[in-house]
Every structure is written in C-alpha cells, then in structure tokens.
Amino acid sequence: MSKFFDPDIGADPDNPFMGDSDDRLVRRGFWLDMSDRSLVLAMTNGIGANLTNEQKRAHLTDLGRGHLVDQVCVQEILPPER
Numbered sequence: 442m443s444k445f446f447d448p449d450i451g452a453d454p455d456n457p458f459m460g461d462s463d464d465r466l467v468r469r470g471f472w473l474d475m476s477d478r479s480l481v482l483a484m485t486n487g488i489g490a491n492l493t494n495e496q497k498r499a500h501l502t503d504l505g506r507g508h509l510v511d512q513v514c515v516q517e518i519l520p521p522e523r
Contacts, residue, residue: 444499446492457488458500465503472504480506484513 446458457471466472475483483489484497492500494514501509 444495445503446496446500458492466500469504472500477506477509480504481509481512484509489513 445460445464457466457468459467461467472480480501484492484501489497489500494517497513498507498510501507501513
C-alpha cells in the first residue's frame with residue numbers, strides 16, 4: 442500500500458498531489474517551484490494540512506526536500522501511561 446496521499450481523480454483532476462503509476466508526483470513542477478518556506482506553509486496551513494505525517498514525509502522525500510520533515514510533520518505527544 443502506498444504511503445502517498447491518493448486524491449480522487451474524478452473529484453479534483455488538477456490536485457497537485459496526483460501521482461502516476463510509479464508513485465511519482467505528476468505535477469512535480471508545482472512543488473519544485475516553491476521555496477522551502479512556501480512548501481512548509483503549504484503542507485502545514487494550506488493544501489497539505491490534512492495529510493498524515495507519513496504522507497507528508499513521503500511527498501517531501503519524493504521531492505528531495507526531506508530536510509523539511511521536522512518543520513512540516515507535527516510530533517505527536519502521547520499522554521503518560523497510568
């Protein structure tokens with residue numbers, strides 16, 4: 442099973458998260474043209490905000506921006522066990 446977010450082609454054919462059969466982003470230019478700061482904002486407050494940390498990490502790695510994972514992925518804080 443893919444770690445990437447897989448949008449519905451029928452509902453949103455222009456979604457920048459659309460992938461091809463090799464699990465590579467079709468609209469890579471959309472992402473590659475962004476600065477690191479813009480990409481962090483898009484993934485935290487914009488179109489990528491609802492993705493899971495695993496999906497965000499997979500997309501950032503695919504784009505060669507793995508160094509942004511710590512800024513994009515929210516760390517889950519677990520309550521102490523009782």
